[in-house]
Amino acid sequence: MEPVSAALPEKINFSGVGKTFFVRGTEVQALQPIDLAVRAREFVALVGPSGCGKSTLLNLVAGLLQPSEGSVTYDGKPVQGLNFRVGYMTQKDTLLPWRSAADNIGVSLELHCRSVSKAERAERIAAMVDLVGLSGFENHFPGELSGGMRKRVALARTLIYEPETLLMDEPFGALDAQLKLVMQDQLQRITQDRKMTVLFVTHDLGEAIAIGDRVVVFSGRPGRIRAIRDVTLPRPRDVFRMRFSEEFSRLHEELWDELKDEVVKGTDI
Numbered sequence: 420m421e422p423v424s425a426a427l428p429e430k431i432n433f434s435g436v437g438k439t440f441f442v443r444g445t446e447v448q449a450l451q452p453i454d455l456a457v458r459a460r461e462f463v464a465l466v467g468p469s470g471c472g473k474s475t476l477l478n479l480v481a482g483l484l485q486p487s488e489g490s491v492t493y494d495g496k497p498v499q500g501l502n503f504r505v506g507y508m509t510q511k512d513t514l515l516p517w518r519s520a521a522d523n524i525g526v527s528l529e530l531h532c533r534s535v536s537k538a539e540r541a542e543r544i545a546a547m548v549d550l551v552g553l554s555g556f557e558n559h560f561p562g563e564l565s566g567g568m569r570k571r572v573a574l575a576r577t578l579i580y581e582p583e584t585l586l587m588d589e590p591f592g593a594l595d596a597q598l599k600l601v602m603q604d605q606l607q608r609i610t611q612d613r614k615m616t617v618l619f620v621t622h623d624l625g626e627a628i629a630i631g632d633r634v635v636v637f638s639g640r641p642g643r644i645r646a647i648r649d650v651t652l653p654r655p656r657d658v659f660r661m662r663f664s665e666e667f668s669r670l671h672e673e674l675w676d677e678l679k680d681e682v683v684k685g686t687d688i
């Protein structure tokens with residue numbers, strides 16, 4: 420089955436994108452030149468060994484870094500300066516410990532959307548609390564929340580200013596296996612409903628296949644694309660059961676063959 424996004428315009432394009440860092444006089448090549456086009460509404464999962472440049476790719480789309488070679492475009496235009504069309508959920512949730520869950524969710528509106536009135540902010544926070552399943556915990560402080568709830572706060576904080584694209588860097592990495600499935604299910608529902616484009620970094624191949632429209636496997640540092648596969652399982656997917664499907668097993672086996680050599684020889688793990 421052809422994914423919906425196949426008919427949609429290109430959203431993000433990496434063309435010959437390489438990145439080299441200079442750390443105290445030493446050159447670290449994080450990414451070899453890569454080419455990848457992401458369509459609007461596509462959910463692309465990036466998997467690869469530690470240090471292969473996955474976060475660097477997200478930082479390039481967010482405009483936090485510039486490529487050393489090649490170009491990154493968003494809606495056909497080079498990313499220059501911060502890209503406010505994207506929401507970025509980083510590895511660490513960076514919640515403000517002195518603010519309640521609700522006030523953490525509203526922080527990006529306070530900082531970036533000053534024209535939004537206090538009443539509208541409260542309304543949008545309440546809608547987000549509901550959307551991510553935090554009702555009853557909105558007045559708790561981060562230290563009083565479980566790991567899963569903190570992730571829900573971080574997700575709501577990213578969604579509240581309605582970015583059209585989500586950049587997610589191992590958002591569920593620290594959660595236990597069951598909770599991960601619950602969060603994957605919720606994320607799938609939200610991003611499909613809102614027709615979002617998603618770049619999702621994970622170490623977990625099963626997670627990548629469960630929620631991606633496409634899975635991109637990277638080699639170890641310097642990262643290059645080793646394999647790309649479409650996941651044609653229909654949506655909405657039952658992330659709790661799809662692991663038992665034939666297509667899931669076939670893809671997992673195929674992609675694990677690509678990934679395992681890289682993980683074994685990984686330099687940074």
Ligand SMILES: Nc1ncnc2c1ncn2[C@@H]1O[C@H](COP(=O)(O)OP(=O)(O)OP(=O)(O)O)[C@@H](O)[C@H]1O
Binds near residue numbers: 472
């Ligand atoms: N700002 C920076 N300055 C110097 N080196 C950096 C910087 N950012 C990343 N690197 C280096 O680039 C390489 C790729 O890092 P990156 O964080 O993109 O990898 P990753 O695949 O996301 O790793 P992980 O899965 O462990 O998070 C690493 O060797 C890292 O040390």
